Every structure is written in structure tokens, then in C-alpha cells.
Amino acid sequence: MQPEAAAPYEVWLPNTQQWLSLRAAPNPAGGYWVFWDNVTARKQAEAAQQRSSQLLLDIEAVARTGSYDADLASGSFYFSDGMYRLFGVAPQAFVLTLEFINARSHPDDVAAVQQVLDEAVRTKLPYTYRRRICRADGEWRTLEAHGEVRADAASNVVRLRGLVQDITERVQAEQALHESRDLLQSVFDTSLISMSVLYAVRDEAGQVQDFRLGLVNKELERETGRPDLVGKFYAQEYPGIRQVGIFDLMLRALATGEPQGMDYFYDHEGFSRWFTCQFVKLGDGLVATNLDITARKTAEQERLKNLRLLEQAEAVAGLGSWDYDLLTSSMRWSDGMYHLFGLPVGSAVAPSHYLAAVLDEDRPKATQLVHRLAAGEGFEEILRLRVREQLKTVRIKAVVVHDEAGQLARVLGVDLDISELQRLEADNLRLRLGQQHALFEAVQAAQEAERKRIAEGLHNGIGQILYATKLHLDRLHAPLLGAFPALAAARQEADQLLSEAIRQTRALSHEIIPMTLKDFGIAAALQDICRKMSTPQLRLHCQVALDDEAAPLPASLQTALYYIAQELTQNIAKHALGATDASLELETMPGWVLLRAEDNGPGFAPGAANSPGLGLRSIRDRVALLGGQLQLGLVPTGGAYVRIRIPLTSTSIPTP
């Protein structure tokens, strides 16, 4: 078989699904030799190649790609149709060259691409580069090439083959993404709040073990002093979050999808500050915001502390403060005020609360107070209030506050519970009076003892001796002295002097110690006084009406009354000149003993009521010490009266 130039004829045998190549050659016999080959395999390969070529072309067209094949040895280039299209020119309209491509390329990229290619030739590794070109229509596009290096058996690089793709849209998208990410980051970074994006880190069971920091803003970096947090595990870096409950809060935000937040004091990993945090679920992670609120918290705590202090101070001092707004006629109370008035804290208040609580006696004052409050006047007042069946004395002081324009704006006030103070003062007074009284009684007792000693000295000593002397003198009676008249007269004189001495001693001793009082009681003693003081010119009546049911008057009080009565009658005898009739009256009634002296004399000398004599002053002092009162004046029919009222208490100690 000799292959001749005659073109072979290929025929498809559908029955056998074979391609045959028929070739005719003249044979010596004048005929033709027909040779055939089964070329099915070749035909199929050719078809496949053609199809793939076409496919490549189609793909290039659709995917806006092109390819090239550079023969380094010959320096020739093959550019696919796609390459032409990438440059916006008709395929194969001219011969595409590297020069053309470089001319259309962004100047910055030419050298860069060349460098990539040189590097690829050197390393023989696959390469990639980007090149910005200006298309025929003037539009700038970005091309991306992936290529490979082919070497011959001697490892010499013989060709470069590459696939070029127009990635302008992708680049643009990438850039847009980049820009939006930058924007986000810049928003992130310009925020004064620490922000981060955290991704849940789960174990095989799906349990969240920790959170990985995906995004961290500048503030958080600044706050933590850690620029390296991205990719780190949150709880691993900051174990403290598990202790203060933040980790649980994060889990809750993740589990429920509900934003979670809390204020917390973070005292771990070198922090010692207050933060507020907020966690919002984002996919299988969280967006976390964190703000240092230490300053605010400190101020808040300071304010709270001050408020507490004020509240405590108010509670301790029984103090309340209030604020009356003149514009709205509204009143605000501190807690202390509510406590003062025994009202639930926070309930509505008005000035009328004063009227509701005030005692009837103080109602006019309270009414005036409310008026002055409404009129925007300052005041200072003491009111007695009945709060929960308890009497409270409250001192109220109010000052007016003007606004910037100088107009009356509000009245500020303080109410101070002075009940305790008053009680203490009263106690103190009572104590002092009690001490005074005790002192008075002690002095009186001492005086009594002294008087008694003197009286007994007079009575039992001097008096008896005087009488014994008189008796001895009497032995020199008339018959014996008859012969000596001068002696008899002298004896007589001595006898009379002795008698007078005895009488005066006796009188003095009885005056010093009121025997009747001791032996017969106050009523008899006063009657004795009146009887003794009575003269034919001045009659002293005595009237005593003592409560029979009441306990007998204390001995000390009886003694005091006796001396007072004595002074009163002596005063009348001495000063009520011309008086013919006088009375001394003693009576008791529940709680009081009353003593009165009246005369029908000319009354007090002018000015006497203001500057009573020594006697009256000593009576006054005595009465005051007994907690009593003394009045003196003129009776309508003329004459003077002295009225004394002394409280009767079990201890005889005056109570206010």
C-alpha cells in the first residue's frame, strides 16, 4: 500500500458506528486499489478536540477570559480570541502583541507583571498577577492572570501559558466590601465605646466554651492595652468575666437572642473599674459593647452616699426638709419629713398636712404658716403636732429662694423634731429643781436641828437653871429680910428680872421650835400663831380646811407652811397699820396646798408689791423653792392679800 497524494475519503458507517478512511490508488491492473483505515478513534479524538476548542472559545466568551501561550524560545505569542475580547477588539482582527498589551496597561502594572513573570521563570512555579488595562472603549478593567511554566527535558523554560480573566466586577465588589469594612472599622474605631465581635467557641457537644474575638475596635484596644486581641479567646484572656457573671450574661444573650446588659465592677486582671456592657446576638456570636462608667459610678455613689448621709442625718436629728414651688404650689418632702409626720415615704404632700396634724392650741399658728408659705414668705415657728397619738414639738424654719430673674421661686424649709430636746430640758429643769429642793430640805433639816438644839438649850438648860436660881432666891423671903428693907427690895427686883428672863427664854425657845406643830399638827400650830399674834387692836382669824382623805402633809412642808404663816402674820402685825381684822387660811385640794393671808389694813405701801420687804421676799423664796406661786394684791374692800399655792406631789418635788 502506497500512500498517494490523493485525498483520502472518510466515511461514517452508522451501522458499525465507525469512521473509515478510504484512499484509492491506481493499481497496476489499471484499477484502483482501495485502502481503508478504521479511523474511528482518530475521528473521535478530533471531534473531541474540536468540541473542546469550541467550548474553550465559548467559555472564553461567556466568562470573559482569554488565554495565551508564549514560546520563549521563538518569542512568538499565541493569544486566544478571548484575549482580543478582553481588550475590546474583534478577535484576530489584528495580531495581538505584548507591546500592544503593555501599551494598554496601567504603567504601574507593567513592571510589576514583568517582575512576576521573571520570578516565575526563575522558580518555574505557577504564577499569578493582576493588570489594569484600558479597553478600546476607554474603560479601565482589571485582569487577573494565572499561569504556569513549561520546561523542556533539560529543564529550560520553553513556554509560559496563562489564563487571563476580567475580574473588574469582583475587584470592584472586593473594593466596595473593603471600603464598607473600613467604614465599619472606622465607625468601630471612632466609637468611644469599646466594641468587639465575638464568635462562640463550642465543644463537641455544642456547649459554648469561650468566645473568640473576631473584631476589636480601637477603644477596646486602648482600654485593654492589647492590640493583639483579635483571634484570642475572651474568657481565656479575661477569666474575671466568669466571676462577675458576664460570661453567663453572654451565654444568655446567645441562647435567647435577647440583648443583655449589666453594670459591673471589674476587679480582675489589673482592672479596678466600673463598666457597663451590652451583648447583642450576631449569628453564632455576639456584638459586645463595653463602656467604662467608673467616673459616673463614682459620682453616682458619691451622690448616693451624700443622700444616705443626709437621710441618716435627718433620721438621727429627727429632721426633715422640704421644698415648696411657688409657681406650681407643689411641695416636695425628704424622707425625714415623712417620718416626722408618720406618713408613707413618697405619698402626696401639701402644706395642709400641718393643719391636719397640729394641736388645736397651735392651729392659728399653723394656719398662718400655711398662708405665709403660699405667699412665699420665710418664717420660723414652733408647732406641736399629734403624730400617731404621739405629741411632737417641731421647729420649722423656712427661707425664700429667688430665681435668676430675682423672682420668688420657692420656699425651702427644715423641720426639726425638738420633742426630745424639750423633754431633756424639762428633765434637766426637773432635775435641777429636784436638786434645789433636796438642798432646800437639807438646809431646812439642818436649820431645824440647829433650832432644836438651841431651843432645848434654852428650855432645858438656861430656863431650868434660871428657875432654880429663882427658887433659891425665893428662900430669902420677907421674914428673913424684914430687917433689911433695901435687901428685900433688891431681892424683889432680882426676882422680877429672873421671871422676865425665864419668860423670854421660854418664848424664845417656843418660837424657835414650834412645839405645837410637832405635837398637835399644822392646824393647831396656825391657830396658835393667830392666837398669839392677836391683840385687842388686831384680831387674827385662822381657818384651816384640810382634806381628810388626803395623806397628811409631809413634815417638811408643814414646817415650811408654819414659818410662812408666821412671817405672814408678823408682816400684817408690822405693816398693816390700822388693820383690825386679818385672816390666815390654809386649805388643801387635790394636788395643791393653799395658804392665804388677808387684812383690812391700808394695803401695801406704794411700790411694795414690786419691792416687798425682807419678810415677804423670804416667803417668796421659800414658796419658789417648793415650786409654788405667790400672788399679792389688794382686796376690793381694801387691805392686802397674799395668796400662796404650793403643789402637792408624792415626793414634794415640783414638776413643771
Add this chain to the structure above:
Amino acid sequence: MIRLFLVDDHAVLRYGLRSLFQQEASIQVVGEAENGLQLLAQLPTTPCDVVLLDLHMPELDGLATTQRLRAEFPDVKILVLSMVDNERAIGQVLAAGASGYILKNATRDEMLVGVRAVAAGRRFLCSELGLNVLDKFLIGAPEPPPKLVNGLSPREQGILQLVADGLTTAQIAEKLFTSPRTVETHRQNIMEKTGAKNTAALVRAAVSQGWLA
């Protein structure tokens, strides 16, 4: 012969008395005691007619001794000799059974008269006491105090004024430093004296009669 027993806690006085009575033949001092108890102890062996008794003594005083003597020795007469000039004390001891009372200021003669009088079963009071009592009696019956036209006392007049002023009994009591009870008593007396049936009539009368200041 009168047998006399001296009872006084002052030795110097007993000595004086003894000397005094020694001069009298009709009176014999049969014993001395410092107090009532000593007297009572001696009396059974030392009978006497008259006891000259001091009031203020330790152990058993004059008054108690008098009571004991009256009960235990009813025949013995008691003559008190004391410094005490108080009428009540005197009345008390006389009431208890003493026959006489002499102040320790009496003269020898008075003393002798007293002892004899008592011994004779009469009562005796020394002259100073007798004169005192007379003085008091004379003072006790003075001319009556001047009554006002309506017969009211100054006190009643004052209360009438206050009643007319419209004060209640309690207010009047408070004003006058007296008790409501006393004011009420005065009020009743005023009504009786003026013959007014009630307060309104009383006030009317007081105004019309010009009783008010």
C-alpha cells in the same frame, strides 16, 4: 403634913425645890425621881399625897406619867411644874388628870399655895397662866368686824364680784388660790345672806344695789 414627891430630870431644879420646901414644916419632900418610871417604881414603898411633875422628861414624860398615876395611884394628886406654857399642852395634861399646873416661873409663895390647894383636892393654875387665859378670853370677844352694807364679809364681797364677772367656780378658785369647795361654800353663804335664789338673781341684785366695784 403633905407628902410631896419631886419628879424632874434637872437635878439642879430638884435641889432648889427641896431647899424651898425644907423651909415649910407642913410640906415634906418624901422622894425624888428623874422621870415617871422612877416615880412609879418608888411610889409603892414611898407613899405620897402630891407629885410635883415636870412635863418634858426622858423615859416617861409628864403626860404619860399622869395617865399611869391616874390609873395606878388614883389617890395621888398631880401638880405639873413645867416650862411649857402652851394652852393645848396644859389642857391635855389637865384633861389626863393633873389637878394643877404651875409654870416654872412661879414664886415660892405660889408654889406653896399650889401644893396645898392640890393636896386639899382643889384645882390650881398659877397666876401667869390664869392671866394669859383671861387675856385671850378678852381678845376673843372683841367688837365684831365692820360688816358691809349687804352683810357680806370682804371675802364674800370679792367672790360676788368674780361671780358677777361671769367666772365659774373653778375659775374663781384658780384666781383666788383656793379650792372650788371653798368657793362653793362662800357662794352658798352669799346666797343665804342676800336671799338670792340663784346666780342670775344674785348678780341682778348686786348690780341694782350697787354692791359691785
